[in-house]
Every structure is written in structure tokens, then in C-alpha cells.
Amino acid sequence: MTSNYIGQPVSRVDGRAKVTGQAKYAAEFNVVNGIVYGFVVSSPIAKGKITVVNTRQALAQKGVLQVFTHENVSGLAWFDRSYKDQDSPSDGSPFRAFQSPEIQFSQQPIALVVAETFELARYAAGLIHFEYEVDEKLVAGLEENLDKARKPKTYKVPMAKPRGKAEDAYEQSAVKHHGDYYHGSEHHNPMEMHATTVIYGEDDKLIIYDKTQGVQNSQKYVKNVFGLSTEEARVISPFVGGAFGSGLRPQYQLYMAVLAALELKRSIKVVLTRQQMFSFGHRPATLQKIVMGASEDGKLQSIMNHAYTETSQFEEYTENIVNWSGYLYQCDNVKFDHQIVPQDVYTPLDMRAPGGVTGVYAMEVAVDELAYKAGKDPLDFRILNYAEKDQNDDLPFSSKELRQCYLQGAERFGWSKRNAEPRSMREGHSLIGWGVATGAWEAQQMPVRARALFSIDGKLVVSSATADFGTGTYTSMTQIAADTLGLNIEDVLFKLGDSSMPMSPLSGGSWTASSVGSAVYSVCENVKKKLFSLARKVENSPFANSDTEDVVFDGGRISLKSNPQVYLTMTEVMQKSGTNVIDEDTISLPNMLKQKFYSRYTHSAVFVEVKVDEDLGTIQVSRVVSAVAAGRIINPKTARSQVLGGVVWGIGQALEEDSVLDNRFARFMNHNLAEYHVVVNADVKDIDVIFVEEHDDVVNPLGVKGLGEIGIVGVAAAISNAVYHATGKRVRDLPIHLDKVM
Template identity: 80%
Template sequence: MSTEYIGKPISRVDGRAKVTGQAKYAAEFNVAAGITYGYVVSSPIAKGKITAVNTRQALSQKGVLQVFTHENVPDFAWFDRSYKDQDAPKDGSPFRPFQNNEIQFSLQPIALVVAETFELARYASTLIHFEYEIDENLQSGIELNLDKAKKPKSYKVPVTKPRGDAQKAFDKSAIQHQADYFHGSEHHNPMEMHATTVIYGDDDKLTIYDKTQSVLNSQSYVKSVFGLSTDEARVISPFVGGAFGAGLRPQYQLYLAVMAAMELKRSIKVVLTRQQMFSFGHRPATLQKITIGASADGKLQAVINNTFSETSQFEEYTENIVNWSGFLYNCQNVSFSHKIVPLDVYTPLDMRAPGGVTGVYAIECAIDETAYKAGIDPLEFRLINYAEKDLNDDLPFSSKELRECYRQGAEKFGWDQRKAEPRATRKGNYLIGSGMATGAWEAQQMPARAKAMFTIDGKLTVSSATADIGTGTYTSMTQIAAETLGLPLEDVQFKLGDSVMPMAPLQGGSWTAATIGSAVKLVCDDVKGKLFKMARKLPNSPFADADDEDVIFANGSISLKDKPDVYYTLTEVMKMSEANYIEADVTSLPNMLKQKKYSRYTHSAVFAEVAVDEDLGTVHVNRVVTAVAAGRIINTKMARSQVLGGVVWGISMALHEDSVMDNNIARFINHDLAEYHVPVNADIKDVDIIFVEEHDEVVNPLGVKGVGEIGIVGVAAAIANAVYHATGKRVRDLPIQLNKLM
């Protein structure tokens, strides 16, 4: 029996629990008798003030316990502005409902009805009467408010400093390209709506089941806002039905549920409706003004990116959008600026590959356009301008197999069979086009802790307070632990999603495999070391004079490397040592001295073929090939699934997703899944995913880079470039809809 698991296509260890309904999500914990239900009332206006509230009729309904509004917020909800969540912009705090009578965005929560049944709470919400003073001076639509753009006080990622003289170099360039690239707001729509279930204990302690990408972030929030101790607020989130960034920051249903539970001393469940999922957080609408200059032989001379993105009136949200323009290619003259436009909307929120998917879309379309102007194949143009080092930070790459991504992706796609001229390939009434783009995403490692216990029956339990938002954390961590200690997979259990567990950062940024995986390996190495030490001390031990490099842990045993028939099972070591269990608790830290000398990224090459109906302008994506260099792959099956999901979302970004704002009332008018378009099965055809072999000894002890974000980066650009190749028409405003092609 082999105990080598890393790199294998292991099926999800939590798969059975999910398909049989045993996996419980935040709204499914019915563990308290007499639980109450909260229903959120949303504002029908986007800006103004509440001048009167009448809750008498709602409160008169038998079974309605309370209606919370700004007029009766409990004193203990003291709106601590010192709280900083892990994903907040600097000096920012999440929005808190009922702080005053001011309305700052459409669908803002303005009341919470608490009743003995959900149906009653929902009905009673219709009986509340509000009066408003409407502010007609709305700032809505980024394109209509560019005159109000400003430089933020700080950036989440500092904007790259200019190098050379970009404008002068552009003016002298033989090939010149200038264009604006835009995409509107896009909303997270995970299958699981945001929900919080609070169990109010007899000891006044709270057990909080929350939809979150970080139980510790949610715990820190409720502790800070409500003055609770760590012991008084335990947060649990064992399963998350998709999040994609929506669960990074505590959302308002958490605040409302905890507030109501503490005031009423009752357990409560608050679940947002699908429509209310459009009331917080979104990918910000962004306008990028790209200028590129190149020599006649296709070498980049200048790159300029001036970007405008939306934020709310009460918080400054920024993303790393412009830096990609100076990082992807070799150019000595670059200049960037990024300004934000305050609008009457809720603060935008990180959404899969935040900043990267936006910034790469614009520069990759602009690079494609420049290649056509130079008369050079788009792939060849990228190879001419291949960046051997990160010029933004003047650092070598820890590893970069992008050339191999280009080669393998192009070969699989059949790029060399492509006719260079736009509109040159037809199939019946369809114009066929091929496009490609480069993708990149940061490869980061964060500090984390992990705890392990190995028991005399040969079972290993490892835990860390991380999350699994569907990415496969349970499985990949089980694989790492099992292989490190040489145990059968079925003898290993990984636990997560509980604030009593060891510290872990929020799950996001594609750093979980690197971060938690490194901690899991380290803690299992600690257990391994303790077992080896015990084995050496046994009477007449064959390992007495052995060193670490002389032994192998495999198949539940420890054996001599040069004498595999000389071994002890690990349970024998435990029994002979009279030890019932071994515990270890470690902290894993990035090797900053080593890592800071390198630029660390995942890379990809995306190739897409589209068919555009010449009469109707409808766009169909026939096939996508994406080649990814992401270091060591822990689980090829789940990694493929992650990249596949990213490709689907990239298709969605290119052709479907658009949160349509009515600027007259500052409301997203398609705030439901009937009108907010996403792909269905019929929209997704052939998707080929290639993992390019890549070895990296810098990024982390495991050599992994993460694949959660890279799958989506570059896909929208590849499709937009393919649409041009098919039709000869450039659409620089996503999504590409038929009216823009007709």
C-alpha cells in the first residue's frame, strides 16, 4: 500500500458528507430549542434619511418578539471604529446597520424583525411603515462622475513607481495604441446565501455559525463590536457553499444576529435573501485608459495605465489594478495612476482574483491590439517582450515557466493553424476567431499555526482554523499530513472552521495551500520527530544509531532506508513506549529573508476559440485551453476543478455578468439570479487544462503556489481578443453583448 498522496487525484474526503446532506452550512444548524428567526428589511431608496418609523402593527402580531431599527439599537452595540478586519482597506471598518437614520446605498438594511417563525418575521416586515427624506443629489455611474475622482489616502497594494519617461517614449514610438477598457460592477453569487445562526447558551456565551472565509475574522469582529471575550464568542464554519471573496469581511447579517441574540437572550437565525446578496460588496466598475508604444519590430517602448474605479462614499476601496501593466512584459518606460470615484453604493469587495482579473483584462487586450498594428502574431509579440525579471520590483522570479505555458498551450490549441487575418475563418453563418492572453497571480505564504495529535490506535488528527470554501482544503491538508507521516489516508482527519482551533489567515488570495499546507507539514514533521526519538529509545532498537536521513515513514511504519524489512509499525512504537498519544502545536512562518529576494507568481497562458453569428451577433465559446505553471500541485483533480471553475467565470465575465445600475435611483436593477446572467451548461463547451511542471524552492517548503485565482485571470481578455479575430470589431466594454457587435 502506497502512502504517497501529494500530486495524486484523490477524491474529496468530505465529498460523501456533501452529497448526502451531512455537511452543515451556517443556516442549517438547528441545535437550539425555541430558535427565533430574523428577517432583514432593506431600504427602497439609495440616499437620504429616515424621518419616521412605525412598527406598532408589526409588533402586534402574536409571535413577533422585536423589531430593531436605528431608534432602538441596544447600547452594547457600540460601533467600535478601532476594529480592523483582515481584508479591510486601511483605516476601514465594515458597514454597521442602524448606526443612525442616514441611508447611504440602495437595499441598505434598515430593520430586523425577530419572530418565532421565518414566515411570520417575513410577513411582519411588510407591516412596518417608514417615511423618508430623499436626497436627489445622487452620485451614480463611474463614467458620469470622473470629475470627482481622487487619489485614495492609501492603497491596499502600492501603485508601482514610474520608470523611464513613458510619454516621451510613446511619442517617439513607430507603433502607437491608445484606448479605454471598461467593465461594470459584478456581484458575487455563491450558492449559499450569507447566513448567521447564533446559539445563546445558558451561561450567556454565544456559539455562532457564520458563513465566512475566516472564523477568526468574524470572531474578532463580534468581540470588538460587542465587547465580548474570546471565551464568550465561538465562531464555527465547517462548510461554506462558495464565497469567492464575499465572505472575507464580516457581513451585516452577523452583526444583526449577534445584536438580537444578546438583547433578547434567545438563539436566532438570520439569512439574507438572494436579492439582498446584491446589497453588499461587488467587483468595482473600472475604467482603464491604456497607452502603448512599440517599435516597428514589436518591442515595447512605453506603457501607460491611468485607471478609475468606484468606491463608496464612506470608505476607500482600492485594488491592485495598474501594476500588472508594468509587470507582465519587458518595458523600460512605464507610468501608472489609479484614482477612485466615490459613489452612492456599498463599498466594493474583493472578488475572485481582485484587481488582477481587471488589470490583466485591459493590458492583454491592449497588447493584442498593438500586436495587430505591428503586423505580428499575438503570441510572437508576447514572446518578443517576454519579461525575464519583475521590472516593477527589480527582482528575479522565484520560478517562471510561462514560456512553457505558451508552448504547451499553443500546441494543444493548434495556434499555428490559425489564419492571421480577422474574419478569415467561417463555418456556415458563424465567424470563427481565436485569441489568447497571459495570466498571472501572486504566490504568497502567510503565517499560520497547526495542531496535531497522533494516538495509540494509529490515527492522526490535524487542525487549523482555516476554511474550505469548496476549494478542497479538507482533502489537500489530509494528503499532506498522510504523506508526511506515512499514514494511510483513512487514518488521517483534518479539522478546520472553528475559532478554538490554531490561528490561520482568512482563506483567500490563493495562499491557503501554501500557508496551511506548510503548517500542516511542519506539525507532522514534529510528530514524526517525536516518534523517531521514541523508536530510538526502545530496547535493542534497530534505530538506536540511525539519523533522520536513514529512516523512512511509510505505510504506517518506520523502517531503515537501506533495510526496508527492518521496521516498527507506528502503533508498536507507541505501545512499547507506553504512550497513548503524541501532541504537537507549531507556528509556520514565511522565510522572508529568502522570499524577499524574489518575485513570486503563478503564470498561465489562455487560448480561446469563439463562434460569432454574423447576423445575430451572439457569441459562443467553442473551446478554451489554459496552461498553468503553479509550482507543485497537491491534488491534480481538485486543482483542475479550481482552474475549470475560474475559466467558466472568465467566460461569464467576458459575455454574461453585468450588474446594471439605474443611475436615476442608484440601484442595481437586476438584483436576482433571473436577471443577473451567468453561464449555464450549454454555454460551456470544451475546456482543456494543462499543468506545466514547475519547481520552486523559494515560495514555501512545499513548493506550491495556489490555483484558486489564476484560472480566471486572462480568460476574458482571450475571449475578447478571439471575438476581434472573428469579427474584425473591437469591443472594449465588458460584457461583450450582441448589441455591441451588431
């Protein structure tokens, strides 16, 4: 009998609900009769002013209840902190729908039509007549507007301090390199589109089903905007069909659905179209100018990185982009700069590994180029410049098994068989290329509360208001709870996604397993202590003279370590002590006294093989090995899925995803899945994931690091480096289309 579930490849506990359709998403809650539907109208212009709104024809349609525009919406409790308290990544004044006739970006929502059916709402939307005063002085395109670049007022993550004398060291370097590295905007396209269903109840109390990565985040936003109490706005989100950062900030359909429900005193559903998924944020286009120097034997002497990123005209969005250049390798002379270029687009938004996937891409391609110039194997060059400490913060690592990632990944991939000469490896009409890159991401922990209810029937229910958007949180938290209390996993239920549950921050940044997991572990330890205290007090208890270290909790039993045949079942303890339920609530906090002395990161090494058709220039990623050091792995099955998903998206970033901005109209023209290309099954071949053993007793009590981001970091760079090895052409801007290698 064993209840050791941590580290086991347990299948998803929510899997059956998902594949049988029992799992309900935000747009699928039809729990009341008479629900109405909202359809959003988007602006066709990017900058200007609405001068005429005529809704008469739309309102004349039988079954159309209302059309909300800036002309009939006022008096809300809008103020900047409505967004500022919601982990907003930006400095400035957030966009407010229906509060002004001003148009600030293309596809801006300018009306909401509410009708008795979705089809009617959509039809009536086309009957509204708008006239505009168009401002032709548009600012669009990052590279075309570098003359408008400026420092932001604040950085989301402060730039690391420069060290040494980077310019002088560069001039004295025997091997020099400089290059410009660019990637365009990318848009979130999770399977589930953003949606909100609001159930209107008595006394204006609302139950809000929202697509979000933080139910309490959405709740706080709604409370601030509409002046509601916690009891008047309950937000529920048990299942999320992918988010990747798009659910961090409350999106405008949430505001519109609540607005309409309160005004009409009706339950309502508002679902964005796939085209409208391109209207509320994106990974920002980024240009990085990297200058590097090395000694004759390949030791890094100087690194300089000047980054330019886009933002909106009404907010300043920044990411942690340049710091990676001073973190990844040992170098005593480093200098950074990061400027923003305001444009007439919506504010960018966090997207999987924000800043990291961007900054590491440029740095890792530049490192590859410098390695070639120094006459070094790209992997040997990285190991030669291995950083034993975090020079940005001048701290030792809490753990770092990156060297093993390099070695184990190279062994699995067969790197030693690589011919270093570009265009030297072939297979029929295909040029074969092998590339490598380093990945890194912060290992963070946030304050989280969790509640545990252990009942007399031996069942445990643990809850926290976190989210699971495909990451496996339901499963991993169930495993931690079962393992900690020594229960069979079938006797444990983990609940999430309800604002009435114990406090949890947004689920993002790869901190959920670390943060929520620590809270689940802590609250289950409290239940264990309470159970043992009861067990010692029951009549004729075999544990009367025992301490907690003398017993084992396993398989629903409490038994002596010295004699496993001496035991009490947990249900016996509850029954004999006359206890129906043990109810524990706790908060888990980062151990700042311990953590402040260490730098905490997850690391990876990504090895890629590409096949490039010599005649057509088509590129296929035929093989990937991703070796990851992420502390203790709770569930290798769901963990592998996280890394697989990251690698797949990295393939998309490198070869396919490209939001095409027409600078004349400041409009993303390919705002649909027919023309915005994402990776499909045919694009994905062999992906091998290695989890390198790593022990870390600093990051949190479980020794767990996050996996959501690390899977994508470094992938695009490794592909780019492999394309160079295959073709001899160095491509420094993403995505790499066939015309760039022909």
C-alpha cells in the same frame, strides 16, 4: 506499500458528506428547540434619512418578538478598528447597521424583524411603516462622474514606481496604440447565501455558525462590536457553499444575529435573500486608459495606464489594478495612475482575483491590439516581449515557466493553424475566432498555526482554523499530512472552520494551500521527529544507532532505507514506549530572509475559440485551453476543478455578468438571478487544463503556489481577443453582448 499522496488525484475526502447532505452549512444548524428567525428589511432609497419608523402593527402579530431599528439599538462597542482589524480593504469609516437614521446606499438594512417562524418574520417586515427624507443629489455611474475622481488616501497595494520616460518613449515609438477599457460592476452570487445561526447558551455564551472565509475573523469582529471575550463567542463554519471573496469581510447578518441573540437571550437564525446578496459589496466598475508604444520590430517601448474605479462615499476601496501593466512584459518606460470616484453605493469588495482580473483584462486586450498594429502574431508578440525579471520590483522570479505555458498551450490548442486575418475562419453561419491572453497572480504565504494529534491507534488528527469554500482544502491538507507522516490517507483527519482551533488567516488571495499546507507539513514533521525519537528508545530497537535520514516513514511503518524488512509500525512504537498520544502545535512563517530577494507569482496562458453567429451576433465559447504554472500541484483533480471554475467565471465576466446601476436611483436594478446572468451548463463546452511542471524552493517548503485566482485571470481578455479575430470588431467594454458585435 506507499503513502505518497502529494501529486495524486485523490477524490475529495468531504465529498460523501456533501452529496449525502451530511455536510451542514450556516443556515442548516437546527441544534436547539425554540430557535427564532430574523428577517432583514432593506431601504428602497439610496440617499437620505429615515424620518418615521412605525413598528406597532408588526409587533402586534402573535409570535413577533422584536423589531430592531436605529431607534432601539445603541451602546455598542462600535469603533473603526472593529472593521480595520478584519482585513478591511478600505480606508474610512465602515457602515454600521442601526446606528443612525442616515441612508447611505440602496438596499441598506434598516430593520430586523424577529419572530418564531421565518414566514411570520417576513410577513411582519411588510407591516413596518417607514417615511424618508430623500436626498435627490445622487452620485452614481463611474464614467459619468470622472470629474469627481481623486487620489485615495492609501492604496491597498502601493502603485509600482514609474520607470524611464514613458511619454517621450511613446512619442518616439514607431507603432502606437491608445484605448479605453471598461467593465461594470459584478456581484458575488455563490450558491449558499449569507447566513448566521447563533446558539445562545448559559452565561451569554454564543456558538455562532457563520458563512465566512475566516472564523477567527468573524469572531474578532463580534468580540470588538459587542465587547465579548473569546470564550463568549465561538464561531464555527465547517462548510461554505462558495464565497469568492464575499466571506472575507463580516457581513451584516452576522452582526444582526448576535445582536438579537444577546438582546432576546434566544437562539436565532438570519439568512439573507438572494436580492440582499446584492447589498454588501461587489467588484467595482473600472475604466482604464491605456497608452502603449512599440518599435517597428514589435518591442515594447512605452506603457501608460490610468485607472478609475468606484468606491463608496464612506470608505475608500482600492485594488491592485495598474501594476500588472508594468509587470507582465519587458518594458523600460512605464507610468501609472489610479484614481477613485466616490459614489452613493456600498463599498466594493474583493471578488475572485481582485484587481488582477481587471487590470490584466485591459492590458491583455491592449497588447493584442498593439500586436495587430505591429503586424505580429499575438502569441509571438507576447513571447518577443517576455519579461525575464519583475521590473516593478527589480527582482528575479522565484520561478517562472510562463514560456512553457505559451508553448504547451499553443501546441494543445493548435494555434499554428490560425489564420491571422480577422473574419477569415468560418464554420457554416458561424465566424470562428481564436484569442490568447496571459494570466498572473501573486504567490503568497501567510503565518499559520496547526496542531497534530497522533494517537496510539495509529490515527492522526490535524487542525487549523482555516476555511474550505469548495477549494478542496480538506482534501489537500489530508494529503500533505498523510504524505509527510507516511500514513494511509484513511488514517488521517483534517479539521477546519472552528475559531477554537489554531490560528489561521482569512482563506483568500490563493494563499491557503501555501500557508496552511506549510503549517500542516511542519507540524507533521514535528510528530515524525517525536515518533522516531520514541522508536530509537524502545527495547531492542532496530533504530538505536540510526538517524532520521536512515529511515523511511511509509504505510504506517518506520523502516530502514537500507533494509525495508527491518521496521516497526507506528502503533508498535506508541505501545512499546507507553505513549497514548503525541500532541504537537507549531507556527509556519514565511521565510522573509529568502523571499525578499525574489518576485513570486503564478502564471498562465489562456487560449480561446469562439463561435459568433454572423446573423444573430450570439457568441459561444466553444473551446478553452488553460496552461498554468503554479509550482508543485498537491492534487491535480481538485486543482483542475479550481482552474475550471475560474475559466467558467471568466466566460461569465466576458459575456454575461453585468450589475446594471440605474444612475437616477443609485440602485442595482437586476438584483436577482433571473436578470443577473451567470454561466450555466449550456454555456460551457470544452475546457482543457494543462499544469506545466515548475519547481520553486523559495515560495514555501512545499513549493506550492495558489490556484484559486489564476484560473479566471486572462480569460475575459482571451475571449475578447477571440471575438475580434472572429468578427473584426474590437470591443473594449465588458460584458460583450450581441449588440456590440452586430
